[in-house]
Structures are given as C-alpha cells and as structure tokens.
Amino acid sequence: MDIITIIVLTGLTNLTFALYSWHQVSNPESHFACRAFALAQFIKAASFILYAISLYHGYDHLRLLANLLIFIGCWAEVRSYNQLASAGIKASFLWAGAIVTCAVFTWFHFTSGDGPNNTMIVTASVLLVLPFSASVYALYQLLKQHPASVFPRVLVIVNAMIGLFCFIRAPLAASDSGFTMTGSVVVNELFIFATFLLGLGNGIGFIGFLKERSDEKLCVRANYDYLTGIYNRQHFERSAQKRLQSGDTFTLYFLDLDKFKGVNDRFGHAAGDEVLRLFGQLLREKQERYSAISGRLGGEEFGILLPHDTRLPHDTIIEQLRQDFASVGEKVIGEALTFSLGACPSKQADSVQELMHHADVLLYDAKHHLSSP
C-alpha cells in the first residue's frame, strides 16, 4: 500500500469517527466533549484528504494548508480530551499551541525550499510532539479518574505512541535526505501506517469510553431512585428476590412516612423532597452497615430488607432509624417526623411480591391504628 492510499484511509477513518461523534451530540446521555471530538475529527479528515490530493498532484501550497489543518485538528483533539477529563488545560494554552505550531511550520515551509522534502517532515514531526504530549497529559487525568475503565488506558497508550513515533521519525528524516513523502522510504510508510492504526485506536478509545459512560448512566437511571440515590422499586424487588432464592433469611420492612402530605402542604415541595432525600440517606447508611437492601418503593414509601444475622437486633436498628428520622424532621421543618411500618420475615413467603404484600397489609393496619382516634 502506498503512502497516498494510507493517508486517504486515515482521512476516511477520521471522517467516520467525526460523523459518529456528531450524531452522538444530540444524544442527551453523551458527554459534551463529543462535539469537540467531532470537530477535531472533521478537521483531521479534511487535512488528510487535502494532503493526499496535494501529494498526488504536487500542489505545495495545498500541502501547507493540509499540514496546518493537521496541527489545528490535533490541538482540537487535545481540547476534546481536556473537556472529557476536565483536565484544566486553559483555552489560551491550546490557542497558543495551535498558533505557534502553525506559524513555525509556515515559516519553515517558505524558507526550506519547495517540495515535500525531509525538512518539512522533521519540522512536522517535532511540532506534532507538542499536541500529543498535551493529549497524554489530559488523558492521564482521565485514567486517574476512571482507573477501572480500559478506554482511558488505550487512549493514553495510543497518544503516547503517536507522540513517540513523531519523536523518532524526526531524527530519522533529518539524517536521510531521501526520507520524503513522495520517495518510497519504507520506514516512512511504516510510520504513516502505524499512525493510521493508532488513529483508529484513538477513535475507538474515545467512542468506547463515551459509550461505557452513557451505559453506566442508563444503568443508574434504570436501577436507582433519582431523588434519594437508593434502589428504585424494580431493582429493590429484584435484589430481594435474589436473596430469597439464595436461601438467605431476612425480614422485609415496608416503611411509610406519616402525614407527609402535610409536610408538602405546610412547608413546600422542596422541604418534602429534602425529607425524602435525607430519609433515603439514613436507609443507605443502614444498607452499608448491615448488608441490607434499601429502596424507594413509591412517593413516600420505602423498603428495607435486614438480614437476620445483623450485629444489633432489628428492633434496635428500627428504633435508631425512628430517632434519626425524628431528627431529620427537626432539622428540615422544625418538627419531629415519624413513619409507620409493616414487616414480614422471609420464611413466611415464597416470593418477594408475597412478602411485600404481607408487609403492606401490616403497614396498612399500623396506619389505620395511627389515624384512629
């Protein structure tokens, strides 16, 4: 495969990533860095296609333009990684980087004589080390934030390797006057091909990372209650069913906040939300401390599944919860709040639905008792 073909392929690959990322911009789950990445890929795609045309026809000034677009595309890519990782690279640094690299390259282009000579390869290779170093810095921040994800690792390696290749290519080109883009230096073809493969890894790494994040967000949305951060009803029931099937013994408690409508009516919906949020937090603490499962089952209805081997007796845990909830009420609305509950031990039912039904009947009795004079 000759150099021009590889460059065209690189441009088409960039174009594919650009179109995909651009399509993702309208997806509400996607990261806002998608737009910057799409823009960078469009610029790079244009630069590689122009570069191929300039080599094919021998248009020097078109090649200068293509080279400048490559620099701008690489700095635009740094911007997208910077946004993705919130790495804190200032916009002024990116602008300065782009302007300086473009200016230096243009100067060399007009002073080193015509043609795709090796001085230009040396200059481009050296200058490209700068944006790739900045990319590695931003992506390393991303890796630190998401150490379990494979994609930031791939991105760091890929960008470090491209930077390294540029670094190695510069002295090789400088020491061999035949090392040009139009000459058939195998080493240069290998460099260009490796850069193409690495560019492929770059796009896959970025898109893979975005996909992983958006899947994670969807998973959280599907399984957790947005207000309290604990499981939603569906996930609570599923988790409880798993415990039941695995033969664990536990008691399921159905908790309903008392006179909650009054909280909303007298203190406003925001205060009501805050009470719900803090109650969810209390349940989450119990979940973490006692290997329990807690969930919001409906508006002001909650569930907690307490295993039978908890350090403290269940009565004590529930009493603590009552006291903590009273304090939440004091804090948010200046009055102690209470909840009613119904409980059902796991051995009394074969399914979670049955367990919840029994607990609900007892809860109803408790509520009825509460509202009776």
Ligand SMILES: Nc1nc2c(ncn2[C@@H]2O[C@H](COP(=O)(O)OP(=O)(O)OP(=O)(O)O)[C@@H](O)[C@H]2O)c(=O)[nH]1
């Ligand atoms: N602030 C807020 N209120 C909610 C939310 N979901 C449900 N509610 C309110 O919870 C209240 C539940 O009212 P009721 O079912 O009458 O319950 P209650 O007032 O606690 O009465 P008892 O259960 O009989 O003590 C309604 O006013 C709902 O609007 C929510 O996400 N935020």
